[in-house]
Amino acid sequence: MPVISVRDLKKTYVVGDIQVHALRGVDVDVEQGEFLSVTGPSGSGKSTFMHILGCLDRPTSGRYILDGQDVSTMSRDELAKVRNHRIGFVFQGFNLLSRTSAIENVELPLLYSRQQIKGSERHKRARAALEIVGLLERSHHHPNQLSGGQQQRVAIARALINNPSILLADEPTGNLDTRTSIEVMDVFQRLNIERNITILLITHEHDIAEYGTRTIAFRDGHIVSDQRNTVRRMARAELAALPPPEILNGSTVAVGAK
Amino acid sequence: MMRILMILRVALKALNRNKMRTALTMLGMIIGVAAVIAMVALGKGAQSSIENQIKSAGTNIINVYAGNFMSGGVRQGSGAANTLTIEDANAIRTEVQGVQYLAIGVNTRTQVIAGNQNWSTRVNGSEVDWPAIRTWDVKYGSFFTQQDVNSSAKVVVLGSTVSTNLFGEDTDPTGQVIRIKNQPFKVIGVMASKGSSTGGDDQDDSVVIPYTTCQKKLMGIQHIQNITVSAAQAGEVSAVAERITALLRVRHKIVQGDTDDFMVRTLEEMAAMRTETTRTMTYLLAGIAGVSLLVGGIGIMNIMLVSVTERTREIGLRMAIGARSGDVLMQFLVEAIVLSIFGGSIGIALGFGISWGVTEFLTWPTTISSDAVLLAFGFSAMVGIFFGFYPATKAAKLDPIEALRFE
Ligand SMILES: Nc1ncnc2c1ncn2[C@@H]1O[C@H](COP(=O)(O)OP(=O)(O)O)[C@@H](O)[C@H]1O
Ligand SMILES: [Mg+2]
Numbered sequence: 236m237p238v239i240s241v242r243d244l245k246k247t248y249v250v251g252d253i254q255v256h257a258l259r260g261v262d263v264d265v266e267q268g269e270f271l272s273v274t275g276p277s278g279s280g281k282s283t284f285m286h287i288l289g290c291l292d293r294p295t296s297g298r299y300i301l302d303g304q305d306v307s308t309m310s311r312d313e314l315a316k317v318r319n320h321r322i323g324f325v326f327q328g329f330n331l332l333s334r335t336s337a338i339e340n341v342e343l344p345l346l347y348s349r350q351q352i353k354g355s356e357r358h359k360r361a362r363a364a365l366e367i368v369g370l371l372e373r374s375h376h377h378p379n380q381l382s383g384g385q386q387q388r389v390a391i392a393r394a395l396i397n398n399p400s401i402l403l404a405d406e407p408t409g410n411l412d413t414r415t416s417i418e419v420m421d422v423f424q425r426l427n428i429e430r431n432i433t434i435l436l437i438t439h440e441h442d443i444a445e446y447g448t449r450t451i452a453f454r455d456g457h458i459v460s461d462q463r464n465t466v467r468r469m470a471r472a473e474l475a476a477l478p479p480p481e482i483l484n485g486s487t488v489a490v491g492a493k
Numbered sequence: 494m495m496r497i498l499m500i501l502r503v504a505l506k507a508l509n510r511n512k513m514r515t516a517l518t519m520l521g522m523i524i525g526v527a528a529v530i531a532m533v534a535l536g537k538g539a540q541s542s543i544e545n546q547i548k549s550a551g552t553n554i555i556n557v558y559a560g561n562f563m564s565g566g567v568r569q570g571s572g573a574a575n576t577l578t579i580e581d582a583n584a585i586r587t588e589v590q591g592v593q594y595l596a597i598g599v600n601t602r603t604q605v606i607a608g609n610q611n612w613s614t615r616v617n618g619s620e621v622d623w624p625a626i627r628t629w630d631v632k633y634g635s636f637f638t639q640q641d642v643n644s645s646a647k648v649v650v651l652g653s654t655v656s657t658n659l660f661g662e663d664t665d666p667t668g669q670v671i672r673i674k675n676q677p678f679k680v681i682g683v684m685a686s687k688g689s690s691t692g693g694d695d696q697d698d699s700v701v702i703p704y705t706t707c708q709k710k711l712m713g714i715q716h717i718q719n720i721t722v723s724a725a726q727a728g729e730v731s732a733v734a735e736r737i738t739a740l741l742r743v744r745h746k747i748v749q750g751d752t753d754d755f756m757v758r759t760l761e762e763m764a765a766m767r768t769e770t771t772r773t774m775t776y777l778l779a780g781i782a783g784v785s786l787l788v789g790g791i792g793i794m795n796i797m798l799v800s801v802t803e804r805t806r807e808i809g810l811r812m813a814i815g816a817r818s819g820d821v822l823m824q825f826l827v828e829a830i831v832l833s834i835f836g837g838s839i840g841i842a843l844g845f846g847i848s849w850g851v852t853e854f855l856t857w858p859t860t861i862s863s864d865a866v867l868l869a870f871g872f873s874a875m876v877g878i879f880f881g882f883y884p885a886t887k888a889a890k891l892d893p894i895e896a897l898r899f900e
Contacts, residue, residue, distance in 0.1 A: 344814040
């Protein structure tokens with residue numbers, strides 16, 4: 236059974252008298268453990284698609300089955316619960332709370348968990364998540380003391396904290412330089428390969444899309460192509476080939492930090 | 494329960510992230526609450542000090558004066574007229590219901606001399622029940638008797654100020670002789686100290702002698718100047734006063750529509766007037782202070798609105814990772830309540846401090862009433878809820894996607 240199953244998904248925005256058809260009927264199935272790259276030009280409907288898959292928004296019509304459950308008709312609060320328990324988000328702008336340590340940022344989703352989680356347990360899980368993204372030793376740094384790549388890794392740790400079935404990332408490398416982008420892609424690939432986490436990654440850069448196992452392309456609210464990646468780029472190998480290796484472990488502090 | 498604690502923690506963290514703003518916002522509440530508490534304490538203090546003075550004078554006392562300030566034409570000082578007689582007094586004593594004690598009064602001001610000390614003071618001519626009416630004890634010796642009144646005896650009971658001035662402090666002068674208007678009077682007692690009256694003059698600066706002696710030996714008059722009556726029941730004072738008025742109007746043949754040639758005054762009446770004035774003052778001050786509380790509340794709303802706008806992305810993020818609208822609403826509401834209650838608590842402490850300082854350094858009496866504290870505290874919590882609610886709903890209604898996109 237697919238993790239995500241979408242049928243004839245449509246989304247129409249009404250702005251004044253104008254109707255904007257952001258999604259015009261999308262069908263797609265995503266299996267557990269896939270790494271799906273979502274590409275397409277700006278304005279083609281990628282983010283709209285992702286917001287619906289992430290239960291941040293509801294479709295105008297069509298069906299969306301997540302983990303075998305129809306979420307297209309859920310209430311606002313039910314959707315909040317689904318977001319909390321089953322979905323991890325990574326945004327282009329990181330969206331970390333300022334003046335708040337990395338570990339507290341990572342713990343944040345647990346505060347809204349429907350079952351109560353004790354402070355010590357929250358801490359343990361946040362440390363585990365930070366360890367996965369290789370930032371354990373920076374757990375008490377504030378966002379302004381971390382580089383862009385490190386901040387994005389904190390955001391990934393936050394997305395992982397509730398063991399979600401899918402991880403959604405909207406242009407997560409959009410604000411990062413090439414090298415840090417590869418670092419972040421390495422984290423995604425490891426999560427995908429080692430932990431079998433399903434990943435949907437939006438990017439308008441083709442070379443970033445190549446880190447996935449499958450690529451779908453949007454144009455004008457339609458999926459215009461859907462193919463398995465025949466050659467998959469591997470971030471780990473690329474990083475090993477790059478010079479100054481000290482950046483790789485997150486041991487360098489960003490310029491202006493501390 | 495744990496959920497509340499969690500929300501409280503989140504709110505405290507958010508407030509902690511912007512300490513300066515938090516402090517300034519609270520300042521509005523602090524000043525408002527402190528003002529309410531201090532103002533009410535001042536007003537209540539004034540009120541209770543007046544009440545105490547009146548209590549010490551005796552609340553069930555009715556004074557009857559000869560003459561009337563209010564009568565048109567010639568303005569006579571009370572007591573200057575000769576309209577009150579001993580028969581009037583006896584009629585009140587025997588015919589008016591509810592009278593407990595009665596004392597006829599005449600008074601004058603003169604020199605009193607003991608050895609080479611002399612002192613100008615007020616001489617009260619009165620009757621034996623005078624100490625009972627005034628609830629005023631004798632410290633040394635004893636008060637004069639009916640026998641002394643009947644025989645116009647030259648005996649005197651000194652007020653403590655007079656005693657001190659003539660004989661020195663803490664000495665018992667009973668048995669000594671003093672001269673009043675060049676006539677020898679035997680000192681038979683000294684009254685205990687009573688302090689200032691409601692009017693502010695020293696009640697201990699006086700001497701008491703039988704009224705008969707005062708009339709004949711000092712003043713050479715037949716009439717009496719006033720009658721002091723105490724009502725048997727405190728609650729009956731005005732009723733007794735009305736009965737006295739009615740009786741005297743009949744005795745003085747005053748027809749309907751004419752003004753009395755006497756005045757009947759109760760201390761209660763005067764007390765009520767003064768208490769009323771201070772109460773109005775208290776309300777006024779509390780009202781002004783209340784306005785500053787309101788301004789403090791508006792300050793909180795203002796800051797919370799700014800805060801919601803500023804933190805739109807944060808709200809979006811919290812929603813994206815699973816916060817329900819209710820969680821966001823609670824977070825901002827709790828922030829506002831924490832602000833106002835924290836500010837309110839500090840304000841209460843400051844109000845206590847100001848009241849204490851006013852009493853300590855300005856010697857104005859203050860009374861902190863638990864009412865005012867509860868009111869100020871309750872009001873600040875209400876202000877938090879009321880003025881926090883709108884910004885909190887605004888935050889909770891945000892659409893997560895729009896909020897996340899907000900620049
Ligand atoms: N909230 C909105 N209201 C109106 N139109 C919108 C809204 N969000 C997106 N759109 C429109 O929907 C289309 C798809 O947008 P989007 O999904 O953001 O594209 P992409 O992420 O691929 O750049 C665009 O034409 C955009 O202008
Ligand atoms: Mg987009």
